[in-house]
Amino acid sequence: MEKIPFAQLDEELYYEKLDNGLSVYVLPKKGFNKTYATFTTKYGSIDNHFKPLNKDEKIQVPDGIAHFLEHKLFEKEDGDVFQQFSKQGASANAFTSFTRTAYLFSSTSDVEKNLETLIDFVQDPYFTEKTVEKEKGIIGQEIDMYDDNPDWRLYFGLIENMYKSHPVKIDIAGTIPSIAEITDQLLYKCYETFYHPSNMLLFVVGPVDVEKTMNQIKENQSRKDYKDQPEIERSFPEEPAQVAEKRKVLKMNVQTSKCLVGIKAIDTDQSGSDMLKNELAVNVLLDMLFGKSTKTYEELYNEGLIDQTFSFDYTQEFGFGFAMIGGDTNNPDQLEEKLRGYLLAARNGEGLNEDALSRTKKKKIGAFLRALNSPEYIANQFTRYAFNEMNLFDVLPVLEQITFDDIKNTAQRLIDDSRMTVCQVVPK
């Protein structure tokens, strides 16, 4: 077991890679009631074209299957795992993103039992034709719910604009016709390929005894007979640098319009420290351009183009990434024009200054400390970072090192008219 101290943050992280390849992290948190654990596989909605375990040919699986599998893993021959967790006073959940599927629980008692339940249920699939068919009605309603949600439609509309072929453009839950094609056999194929311990990470944060927790996990894993598995072969289609569509307007049953401007990322082959630095630099850049303390924000607000829903974000993963800026607005066309204008000007350094950089860095440091109050944030983000060969706790030092030149270079490299796109939602 390796101990990784973070003195400035007053935290100590413990790590061990088990014989079967599972990465285990434990972060003790004194004073908290709650223990939170996530068991995550590096498998998400984008992994729809891959070579199944022990097969020679790659296959294409139906849209939404990773998310469907997440739902079905909770059901066992003798009932549903939610029942087991609640008997042990825990609340359990799961989520599927573009690149990950995470299973989790939080509890303030019976932590040992709950941890055992978490690991065991994820490592013991039970899929039958009958249970798979039953789930289609439930997930169908989940899909319909998102279809009625204007913010979700806006978000996905923007991603669809950006990507021509990459599966990030496919809705995580799939569609009602695509999930109709899912069978128990296909679920097993995906499960066997992606749920091997060597493709997974277990993170436990809370008032736990580190040694005991680590031993419990090791014992649990040593009882299970995992064979070494070769590296997973996934493929992704060629994706042009420019966006697929420049603009899209969705007419929906809404009273308030919405507008998002997006930039398709470049350099998405990065990982590790390059990726961490780039991701942080873009986020700092966006804050310097559009944060609440900027003149730009005040201007847009005073002109009646934005309200408190205005926000911006940048995320990057292996193979894709995007910046998004926007929110609710009375005048989506005018907001679009302004945001595009500010971004293109920033490419030449306009609107950027050293004072704003040092202020933004301070703000980001404070926000990071605030985030560390949340065990959920720590476990989920740590896992995301680790899957991209980055370390969450490196955020502070890397942030502190960002220079004004870095920001100017980032603006110049990221912002390009051919990679910009817009999506609006307007009343019917």
Place this chain on the structure above:
Amino acid sequence: MAIINEVIKQKQGYKLHIVNTGKYKTNTFVWKMKAPLQKETVTLRSLFPYVLQSNTKNYPSTTVLRSHLDDLYGASLYVDLSKKGEYHIITFTVEIANEKFLTDPAPLLEKGMGLLAEVLFNPNASHNSFDESTVNNEKRTLKQRIQSSHDDKMRYSANRLVQEMCQNEPYALDPNGELKDIDAITPESLYQYYKQALAQDELDFYVIGDVQESEVEKAAEQLFKLQERTPESAGETAKKEIKEVNEVIERQDIKQGKLNIGYRTNIVYGDSKYYALQVFNGIFGGFSHSKLFINVREKASLAYYASARVESHKGLLMVMSGIENKNYDQAVTIIKEQMEAMKNGDFTEDEISQTKAVIRNQMLETIDIARGLVEILYHGVVSGVPVEMDEWLEKTDAITHGEIVEAAKEIELDTIYFLTGMEGQ
């Protein structure tokens, strides 16, 4: 030792609550203002907090104020409006880093408190009027906020149920105000109401973090000076006689139907049956092992979500589910059957102990978050019946099967609201 270590000090015009804990990397300040929910004041109350958080006398524009917050290591400042029972509650929150974790050791506690005091007591105002352009901006965004609440159909249908159910009761009012009343508000009338609220509201100030009691008290006394008051009570709510169940069908261009069903529990926070009601709700619809989740979702595959929640101070229980439009009758039937089963005592000791374990867990988890902790403590302020967390947990633990059935028998169906698609018109 008590689970929550809360110290309460009566200060001039407000109560100061201090919870000293080492588990956070930040300190949190929460300022609560409470007054009866009323048609005449609801829109004023939903507007002035946003004017206050836009800018102040010393930081007279959003840019200047927010730059100051950035300099304080990204201190966060935000307002929130809610209703608890027939009270309208305004909440200001400031969260600021604990300098212990920064390379820059300049103390931030007093700066955080000072910032909150500046926002509350030193607005960008002159001649008994707020700054006009700030008010105009916030009137516009308030309109947008109210309008966009119609666009989130889950929220919209939950609000519509309450409106239908509580017609002619203050609780029907939306804490975000009334669209039609915004235009008439002037910078002067808003300022006048703000002064009135500061003079008359019941005020509570919470400080949570790794803090010294004496230091907080001293700073609070210097920065927060208010006049004494006797806060107005919303009064007892009369029990509503339900003559017949109100069924409301509304049509809009949507894919998924939203089914919201409202019951009167006739039990509020502080009542002896309140703990049994909480256990009741957990078994009925509060958690993923509940009757609603199992029967509406898992067995019938009708919904992705099907749950129930209790409004503790008004005495309501609300079921919500998203279903295919054609499954309305089936879903209503299943939900009614679950309620009947509860009233008939058709639930096991296992379900009871499972539910108690989850409730206990939920409470303990909530107090791990500073804002969650404040919300739990504040229940006692709203009801006037403060309950120690330890007592809460003990009483919940002691609830019997019979007591849950007794609570169930108090519950009456009031309104069924269904937001459905345009087909079949």
